[in-house]
Amino acid sequence: MFEIQGFRAAAVKSGIRGKDRLDLGLIVSDIPASAAGVFTTNRVKAAPVLLGRERLQGGRVQAILVNSGIANACTGAVGLRQARICGAMAADALGISPELVQLSSTGVIGMALDVEGFRRAIPRLIAALNGGAGADDKAALGLKAVARAIMTTDLVPKTAVRNLSLDGVAVKIAALAKGSGMIMPDMATMLCFILTDAAVKPELLRRMLRSAVAASFNRITVDGDTSPNDTVLLLANGRSGAPLLAAGSPAQIVFQQHLDDLCRDLARQVVRDGEGATKLVTVRVEGATNQAEADRAARTIANSSLVKTAFFGEDANWGRIISALGRSGAVFNPEAVGIAFNDVVMVQNGVGLGAAAEKRATEVLRGQEFTVTVNLRAGGAAAECLTCDFSFDYVRINAAYRS
Amino acid sequence: MFEIQGFRAAAVKSGIRGKDRLDLGLIVSDIPASAAGVFTTNRVKAAPVLLGRERLQGGRVQAILVNSGIANACTGAVGLRQARICGAMAADALGISPELVQLSSTGVIGMALDVEGFRRAIPRLIAALNGGAGADDKAALGLKAVARAIMTTDLVPKTAVRNLSLDGVAVKIAALAKGSGMIMPDMATMLCFILTDAAVKPELLRRMLRSAVAASFNRITVDGDTSPNDTVLLLANGRSGAPLLAAGSPAQIVFQQHLDDLCRDLARQVVRDGEGATKLVTVRVEGATNQAEADRAARTIANSSLVKTAFFGEDANWGRIISALGRSGAVFNPEAVGIAFNDVVMVQNGVGLGAAAEKRATEVLRGQEFTVTVNLRAGGAAAECLTCDFSFDYVRINAAYRS
Numbered sequence: 001m002f003e004i005q006g007f008r009a010a011a012v013k014s015g016i017r018g019k020d021r022l023d024l025g026l027i028v029s030d031i032p033a034s035a036a037g038v039f040t041t042n043r044v045k046a047a048p049v050l051l052g053r054e055r056l057q058g059g060r061v062q063a064i065l066v067n068s069g070i071a072n073a074c075t076g077a078v079g080l081r082q083a084r085i086c087g088a089m090a091a092d093a094l095g096i097s098p099e100l101v102q103l104s105s106t107g108v109i110g111m112a113l114d115v116e117g118f119r120r121a122i123p124r125l126i127a128a129l130n131g132g133a134g135a136d137d138k139a140a141l142g143l144k145a146v147a148r149a150i151m152t153t154d155l156v157p158k159t160a161v162r163n164l165s166l167d168g169v170a171v172k173i174a175a176l177a178k179g180s181g182m183i184m185p186d187m188a189t190m191l192c193f194i195l196t197d198a199a200v201k202p203e204l205l206r207r208m209l210r211s212a213v214a215a216s217f218n219r220i221t222v223d224g225d226t227s228p229n230d231t232v233l234l235l236a237n238g239r240s241g242a243p244l245l246a247a248g249s250p251a252q253i254v255f256q257q258h259l260d261d262l263c264r265d266l267a268r269q270v271v272r273d274g275e276g277a278t279k280l281v282t283v284r285v286e287g288a289t290n291q292a293e294a295d296r297a298a299r300t301i302a303n304s305s306l307v308k309t310a311f312f313g314e315d316a317n318w319g320r321i322i323s324a325l326g327r328s329g330a331v332f333n334p335e336a337v338g339i340a341f342n343d344v345v346m347v348q349n350g351v352g353l354g355a356a357a358e359k360r361a362t363e364v365l366r367g368q369e370f371t372v373t374v375n376l377r378a379g380g381a382a383a384e385c386l387t388c389d390f391s392f393d394y395v396r397i398n399a400a401y402r403s
Numbered sequence: 404m405f406e407i408q409g410f411r412a413a414a415v416k417s418g419i420r421g422k423d424r425l426d427l428g429l430i431v432s433d434i435p436a437s438a439a440g441v442f443t444t445n446r447v448k449a450a451p452v453l454l455g456r457e458r459l460q461g462g463r464v465q466a467i468l469v470n471s472g473i474a475n476a477c478t479g480a481v482g483l484r485q486a487r488i489c490g491a492m493a494a495d496a497l498g499i500s501p502e503l504v505q506l507s508s509t510g511v512i513g514m515a516l517d518v519e520g521f522r523r524a525i526p527r528l529i530a531a532l533n534g535g536a537g538a539d540d541k542a543a544l545g546l547k548a549v550a551r552a553i554m555t556t557d558l559v560p561k562t563a564v565r566n567l568s569l570d571g572v573a574v575k576i577a578a579l580a581k582g583s584g585m586i587m588p589d590m591a592t593m594l595c596f597i598l599t600d601a602a603v604k605p606e607l608l609r610r611m612l613r614s615a616v617a618a619s620f621n622r623i624t625v626d627g628d629t630s631p632n633d634t635v636l637l638l639a640n641g642r643s644g645a646p647l648l649a650a651g652s653p654a655q656i657v658f659q660q661h662l663d664d665l666c667r668d669l670a671r672q673v674v675r676d677g678e679g680a681t682k683l684v685t686v687r688v689e690g691a692t693n694q695a696e697a698d699r700a701a702r703t704i705a706n707s708s709l710v711k712t713a714f715f716g717e718d719a720n721w722g723r724i725i726s727a728l729g730r731s732g733a734v735f736n737p738e739a740v741g742i743a744f745n746d747v748v749m750v751q752n753g754v755g756l757g758a759a760a761e762k763r764a765t766e767v768l769r770g771q772e773f774t775v776t777v778n779l780r781a782g783g784a785a786a787e788c789l790t791c792d793f794s795f796d797y798v799r800i801n802a803a804y805r806s
Contacts, residue, residue, distance in 0.1 A: 109722025313802030319512025
């Protein structure tokens with residue numbers, strides 16, 4: 001069961017994206033939840049991000065109102081005002097303080113929200129929340145409906161759930177995410193909402209979220225581009241009855257493990273559903289002199305258009321991998337480098353191992369999922385980055401996205 | 404006339420790339436020429452680059468032997484030895500010191516040179532040089548033939564020539580280049596050979612070449628990837644009879660201007676022939692706080708896959724431009740940014756100007772060539788980067804390049 005105690009969710013077809021698509025979602029906690037968030041590091045920040053960051057300083061969130069189709073980014077003072085108005089409408093209808101409402105938007109940059117559309121849709125959203133969705137094909141109940149409502153170029157909704165036991169009490173973490181294009185590491189990529197009925201104070205929640213994001217969403221790339229709307233929110237309403245999570249306790253370790261695991265699961269779903277993607281590839285760099293260089297090397301390879309088109313062509317073209325490595329800024333001796341596709345070593349001491357190795361590597365590339373391991377043999381640091389291939393469909397989707 | 408006094412050139416079909424393609428070229432100066440070179444900044448350097456860098460320390464070059472089809476990169480000690488052997492064969496045949504021979508290769512990384520193929524081809528190359536090419540359809544005389552022989556995914560050969568007067572003496576600069584994929588700023592991108600009959604000492608030649616490259620080849624990108632083989636060589640044989648170029652003289656300024664202009668011309672030809680390119684786009688960032696940030700911003704926009712696919716789709720999607728800007732690291736206030744396509748202003752103070760502006764901008768994008776100007780309104784620095792769009796053909800070419 002995907003639902004989680006003390007949280008309700010619903011989505012409606014508000015008309016932003018035509019008549020037949022869920023495009024507006026609402027998630028509500030019965031009581032103000034402890035909350036933490038990670039937002040885009042892009043210097044250009046969407047109105048809902050600016051507003052959300054400000055409101056999150058209080059560490060409490062009771063509702064998340066999210067739409068797809070329009071990003072409400074680069075909309076200036078008007079966009080900020082419209083976000084406040086839409087949030088206030090939801091707060092009024094729910095009878096809560098507007099400061100407890102987080103807004104989130106994803107879609108075309110530069111377009112203004114249709115405030116009147118929100119005004120018409122919010123009562124239907126609340127009705128659906130209260131169980132009135134069954135009779136109305138324009139609304140749907142539950143977190144899965146919200147996961148569908150926030151899709152843009154996504155082909156599948158992305159959800160994950162973990163069940164754990166904290167001090168003997170059953171606790172749940174449920175999450176939903178969207179993301180397919182404008183995805184790249186080094187920030188909170190895409191939209192992701194994580195809900196738990198554990199009891200955690202905002203400060204600890206923040207720390208745990210940052211740690212989980214660093215090892216998941218910040219380690220993926222689809223196209224090297226980052227969005228002004230990226231947001232990950234984590235809400236904890238304590239309704240499980242588990243005791244307040246203590247920093248450094250065994251229960252915190254258990255919670256962090258499950259949170260990490262859940263975030264990695266969703267990050268993986270995002271890359272698997274990368275725009276036009278046909279392959280899911282883990283780029284692992286080991287033997288680097290330090291963590292930063294391992295990281296930079298893995299990301300440079302994972303973002304190279306030439307490497308990614310070779311993956312699409314199922315071409316074990318290690319020359320492009322070593323070329324990307326060479327411009328990454330990582331320090332290494334080119335004559336020491338090793339490269340393997342899964343367990344097939346193709347390059348040793350910087351030199352290719354020939355046709356037989358290449359043939360076996362090509363077999364690996366025929367699979368939908370594989371790992372490229374690059375060993376710099378310069379030190380002990382390692383890093384991974386999850387990426388996808390670069391296909392005709394990526395170009396098709398992005399040459400036509402707005403038209 | 405493309406030929407230049409005191410230099411001869413020829414190319415043959417050596418068989419590296421099948422029977423029907425010119426793939427091996429030779430350029431010879433009658434006397435040892437003063438020479439300067441700029442090589443890849445990629446940490447992984449091809450054998451001919453390692454050898455060429457070493458030999459260029461003497462500041463003299465008499466012959467350039469260049470092949471396409473095989474890059475002789477990541478070939479270790481064997482590749483270096485093979486480059487030396489092939490260079491020595493050419494030196495022997497020409498009766499000059501091997502130290503005066505520069506080697507250059509472009510093609511598939513990791514493949515070894517076919518030394519026996521070189522052994523068979525070099526006598527034919529020398530025969531062609533000496534005027535024996537007319538009767539042989541397997542060889543061709545002149546720099547244009549070499550320009551054809553070094554093409555890989557290039558669709559057209561790239562050449563440029565400038566005629567100038569130094570202290571009243573007619574001087575010529577002629578150049579040929581190749582490059583279409585694995586092209587990105589911040590190094591000497593691709594192969595380029597520049598010949599002049601001016602008389603210039605190596606040290607001054609080096610300074611002038613570095614300056615010209617910084618403003619031309621280092622300001623272009625096709626796909627953000629850099630090659631281990633990138634090389635620009637400038638040879639001056641003094642055969643025009645013009646006096647030795649003096650640093651700081653009016654003649655030096657004239658020569659530098661023509662050299663800059665010629666390099667920009669070739670850089671432009673490389674981007675126009677970018678893999679799969681249908682548009683030539685100048686990304687200009689102005690109003691930056693300093694040069695480095697202007698540069699970084701222009702390059703980040705020019706390398707964004709989302710921006711480049713939008714160009715291909717003729718979509719005036721400024722949201723992607725401002726998003727790329729936001730992750731570039733340049734410091735600016737998002738609410739001050741202006742964006743224009745040619746003279747059509749689309750964004751003012753960070754906000755889009757609406758449907759009418761967009762319609763006019765879309766007209767601009769229908770053209771084969773246009774300029775995107777981004778004004779950060781943060782300072783006085785500006786930078787340009789030349790890029791192309793990202794099309795289905797880029798994916799087709801690179802998914803299939805080796806197969």
